[in-house]
Amino acid sequence: MSAFVLRAGVVVVAVAAIAGCASMRRMDAGEAITARQQLMKEQGALMRSMGEKMKAGQVQAVAADAAKLEQTASRIPKLFPQNSVDPGVSRAKPEIWQKWSEFEGYAGSLEKKADQLQATAQSGSAQATQMALADIGKTTCGACHTTFRGPEIKK
DSSP states (O other): OOHHHHHHHHHHHHHHHHHHHHHTOOOOHHHHHHHHHHHHHHHHHHHHHHHHHHHTTOGGGHHHHHHHHHHHHTTTGGGOOTTOOOTTTOOBOTHHHHTHHHHHHHHHHHHHHHHHHHHHHHHTOHHHHHHHHHHHIIIIIIHHHHHHBOOOOOO
16 A cells, blocks of 8 residues: 555544544533424424324324434433523423433433334324324323423513
């Protein structure tokens, strides 16, 4: 192997490593709050969309939204870095970081149940899909919000 090719390879690897490290920087509290609020709005829209599809009898169409819900659920813990609390902007309670494993458990449960919802919807069973959708709303979203989300912010 020529010295030129070897040096070029080292440069490419170094540039990739630097770029990778730069993209892994931690979000500050404000960035995290903005990102997670956007993610939660997206999840709320997915839940509404699935409810509307169920009412319209489009059971199998729920699967695509469930897949998106699963993907977003996997990102939840990363959007709650330590001390990213701002009561004037965010409804996140400090209890999130005090009971971190419980919080992560809700996110993991949402991811798992969204995957199960996707499979159920693909089966075409309206009753099973409706039950799975209601279960997500009650035992994951609702339970997590009850424990870890504060009251509406009055502006």
